[in-house]
Amino acid sequence: MTDLDERLSRFIDERKSKGRFRKLREYDTSANSSLIDFSSNDYLSLTSSPALRQAYLARLAESPQVLGSTGSRLLSGGTPAHHVLEDRFASFFNSPSALLFNSGWDANVSFFSTAPQHDDWVVYDELVHASVHSGLRSSRVKQERRLAFKHNDPSSLSDVLRAIQYPAGGTVFLALESLYSMDGDFAPLSQLLDVLDSHVPPSKQCVVLDEAHSTGVYGVSGRGIVRALGEEGRVAVRLMTFGKAVGCSGAVLLCSPTIRTFLINFARPLIFSTALPHSTLISLSCAFDLLESAEGERRRLALFTLSRYLDSLLAPLLAETPRSVLSLPPTSPTPFPQSTCPSLPPCPPSPILGLITPTPHALSAYLLERGFIVRPVVPPTVPPGMERVRICLRADMGTEVLDSFVEGIREWVKTSREQSERTVSSNQNTSMIQKRPRIEVKAKL
Ligand SMILES: Cc1ncc(COP(=O)(O)O)c(C=O)c1O
Known part of the structure; x- marks a missing residue:
């Protein structure tokens, strides 16, 4: 190892010790993959639009410079x-x-x-x-x-x-x-x-x-x-x-x-x-x-419909979930500003949702096992205490995908609540066991 490698390794180890270590994770998100990507910014699903692909390849074929x-x-x-x-x-x-x-x-x-x-x-x-x-x-x-x-x-x-x-x-x-x-x-x-x-x-x-x-x-x-x-x-x-x-x-x-x-x-x-x-x-x-075409408009509206649908699924779940497990950001999100734009629904929703949790890596791993790619976001990208998973919607996701995605989150919430209840009760047992010998010692004295 060179001197430089050694020095850089110390920075890397420090990052690891703070739980902020980043690494490249690559998933197969092609059309053949069974994974569903909730981390992509491809909000309108244009990267997989057959019409766009066809138009692009045709233009490439006829263009003198490519x-x-x-x-x-x-x-x-x-x-x-x-x-x-x-x-x-x-x-x-x-x-x-x-x-x-x-x-x-x-x-x-x-x-x-x-x-x-x-x-x-x-x-x-x-x-x-x-x-x-x-x-x-x-x-x-x-x-x-x-x-x-x-x-x-x-x-x-x-x-x-x-x-x-x-x-x-x-x-x-x-x-x-x-x-x-x-x-x-x-x-x-x-x-x-x-x-x-x-x-x-x-x-x-x-x-x-x-x-x-x-x-x-x-x-x-x-x-x-x-x-x-x-x-x-x-x-x-x-x-x-x-x-x-x-x-x-x-x-x-x-x-x-x-x-x-x-x-x-x-x-x-x-x-x-x-x-x-x-x-x-x-x-x-x-x-x-x-x-600028009708397909663009259709995709935008499909995205808004999905965003509203996800909100309607998550709202009851979050209402019954302790904030210490999973919540929306503490201040209520600022809605779309008032607009007179004729082609916009009155208050178009956002395709991005941050779900705050102290254990974003665990939630991300749990959802990945169920086929959903959701990335944890940790400091310094977000302030300490605001660790989260970031969820992004895409226009070509079906509502059934959102149903099973939210079901996955529901299961995780249930499992984490059970785990934390077990931890609390085992801590109580441990403290009772720890207390007992002291009483015995006192008795001996
Ligand atoms: C708000 C904002 N501005 C700028 C950028 C940088 O844009 P690009 O990815 O084209 O470099 C990003 C990328 O994530 C972003 O989220």
Whole structure:
């Protein structure tokens, strides 16, 4: 073992001792597999859509370029095909301009590491994605100017904005997500924007909203929540990612032409990395054709129906289960904001559910034995005490799958309650046995 291996092993062992060790677990989730995946972000089941597969293969077959892009966007990797797709996204999402990135991670890191300057403030929901933090860590913004507010809490945002004693100059960046990936709840977007407006003049604001988990799912043809709420005017930057409901990979940042030009000049992940390959551009073009078709709408509605069905199965079970065994997150999840979007049901539900349990690994293993893939999520991904399993629904799951899934959870709850009752009673017995000799000793004395 080298010196380095030894040192790294110590870090790994420390992780293990804290129960935070991560390892790659690969399951067969192909069409032939009997496993049902409740951990995938493929909310609309597009990765297994026969229509999308057929359209994609046909387009690949006729396209002159299908493989790598051969370079960064600033060198040989920038092609008319990239630009055509950006123009399509700018108009589809109603944005002045659009810039493609290889991933949502790259887009967030690019923006947050370069756009905010040393005299700016960055205020963020405490649950924003790790990529925002990674970007900020390499930005010019000092730690004391990066401030978290309580998750989805307008009054906490107000407190934070008051505390920064604006106007102290600079711009106030506000980083939010539209649908949070761990609790599966929505941001009360318009309320948060109203709070910001009441503290900071529009010319000094920059709202950055991550729509990674809502792209493709909400709004007309999946245009996202900002578009559905008509809040494009108050949200300066939107991140739409393609690795989740869109079933592909990559991301687009929707922003002003100035921000776009700035990022092309300063964003290192964009400047120094090979641009998205043609195969991905083709897959994206086909996926957005599908999102805009009747099939896209059918899939979105199927997902909402399933989400409601799962809630109806879980509600009675959770009502009779002690919170120490299994529960929903402590604060009631923020529902979808009021919307006038014609194609949305009045209050569309979320496809993501976090079930809090102190023993997420045990629940995950139990469900896996029954054929359900459910991943445990532990700190530092979630705060200590908020360990959970994360459940994601997909449009092509049948209701019968949800019936047997919830039955599996019910059995686990029953088994864990029986186990903990046995432990309590055996502890009581042990303490009685331990007490007895002491009495004897006393008697002897
Ligand atoms: C909220 C959020 N933003 C950004 C990302 C990164 O997106 P990508 O997977 O495209 O890198 C993720 C990925 O999980 C995410 O959940």
